[in-house]
Amino acid sequence: MKIKYAIILVLVVIVIGAGIGLKMFFKPHADVSKLKAEFKVEATALIGEFEQDENAATDKYSEKVLEISGKLVVKNKLSNGTDLLILEDEMQGISCQLDSSWSAANQETIEALEGGNPVTVKGICKGYLMEIKVSPAIVVK
Amino acid sequence: MEIFIWDSIFPEFLRSIKINAMLKKLFILVLLVASVGAFGQGKFIAKNAYISFYSSTPMEDILGESNEAVTIMNAETGEIGFQALMTTFHFKRALMEEHFNENYMESAKFPKARFNGKIEGFSKDMLNAPVADIKITGKLNVHGVEKTITVPGTLGLENGQLVGTSKFKVTPENYGIAIPSLVRDKIGKEMEITVKATYLPFGQ
Numbered sequence: 001m002k003i004k005y006a007i008i009l010v011l012v013v014i015v016i017g018a019g020i021g022l023k024m025f026f027k028p029h030a031d032v033s034k035l036k037a038e039f040k041v042e043a044t045a046l047i048g049e050f051e052q053d054e055n056a057a058t059d060k061y062s063e064k065v066l067e068i069s070g071k072l073v074v075k076n077k078l079s080n081g082t083d084l085l086i087l088e089d090e091m092q093g094i095s096c097q098l099d100s101s102w103s104a105a106n107q108e109t110i111e112a113l114e115g116g117n118p119v120t121v122k123g124i125c126k127g128y129l130m131e132i133k134v135s136p137a138i139v140v141k
Numbered sequence: 142m143e144i145f146i147w148d149s150i151f152p153e154f155l156r157s158i159k160i161n162a163m164l165k166k167l168f169i170l171v172l173l174v175a176s177v178g179a180f181g182q183g184k185f186i187a188k189n190a191y192i193s194f195y196s197s198t199p200m201e202d203i204l205g206e207s208n209e210a211v212t213i214m215n216a217e218t219g220e221i222g223f224q225a226l227m228t229t230f231h232f233k234r235a236l237m238e239e240h241f242n243e244n245y246m247e248s249a250k251f252p253k254a255r256f257n258g259k260i261e262g263f264s265k266d267m268l269n270a271p272v273a274d275i276k277i278t279g280k281l282n283v284h285g286v287e288k289t290i291t292v293p294g295t296l297g298l299e300n301g302q303l304v305g306t307s308k309f310k311v312t313p314e315n316y317g318i319a320i321p322s323l324v325r326d327k328i329g330k331e332m333e334i335t336v337k338a339t340y341l342p343f344g345q
Contacts, residue, residue, distance in 0.1 A: 027234070058252060062248075078208055080208060082208070084189070095188075095189075097208075097209070126209070126228040127226045129209065129210075129224055133209050
């Protein structure tokens with residue numbers, strides 16, 4: 001009788017283990033639209049922080065969800081179809097690559113965006129390389 | 142051979158667009174003029190250059206792609222600087238991305254990969270000619286380890302735009318990237334790196 005229970009126990013452990021393993025393996029990418037922003041910042045202030053001390057700002061913001069408000073200067077499409085928004089400065093501003101599934105579902109919002117207008121985006125900060133890289137991102141307003 | 146250092150060209154470039162707004166307008170003008178065709182002077186930049194990392198395994202192919210790399214080319218000397226943020230590599234599975242950043246590349250400690258090199262036998266004509274094969278020799282810095290490498294590539298005009306590409310293999314172990322023995326046998330010994338940049342001219 002005891003052996004029977006032991007076998008059942010081992011089988012249960014294996015099934016749970018396999019389940020967790022498969023779940024981890026097939027874990028989907030983070031859905032930015034559902035994530036809560038850890039920092040809410042003004043675009044110019046964020047650029048200032050990276051310009052002043054790149055390493056400290058990278059430690060603080062890299063891989064974190066940011067909500068950034070600033071002036072839209074460029075709206076573009078990359079050759080792979082990704083929508084690209086640049087805030088504040090074309091060369092040294094904040095480059096946001098929009099989440100492809102969010103983009104597909106919100107084409108009207110993207111089309112309505114105009115250069116020179118204020119915009120608020122939410123996305124994962126990837127660090128600094130000439131400009132601040134944020135991807136994937138979505139438009140909040 | 143003197144290999145130029147990104148850090149010397151990079152701040153210089155930043156200063157050049159910072160000087161004043163007029164210069165910036167000029168720069169944008171230059172970008173517009175660029176659509177007419179590439180001219181062989183000054184420097185070229187690509188801000189959304191493509192770089193991918195590929196490895197074949199029996200279970201699944203691993204492909205990481207980024208289109209956020211930045212590269213600058215000196216049109217006088219044929220020197221090329223290339224930088225990529227490790228965290229911008231995107232993989233099919235979230236778990237692959239996590240392992241890539243946390244276990245292998247240690248992106249928090251070494252956020253950028255850099256390459257500073259020079260096109261062998263460079264001449265300005267290459268910038269106005271159809272796509273041709275080139276060789277680039279320079280220093281590749283990945284995971285905090287620097288190695289001198291020579292890689293094949295192509296450079297030339299494609300639909301009126303200056304396009305540079307390169308495809309080469311790297312061995313992670315050479316850059317101090319430890320791969321656990323459990324998966325070591327399943328991953329190819331070498332990883333294939335593919336780069337593509339569409340350059341636009343800037344400055345003088």
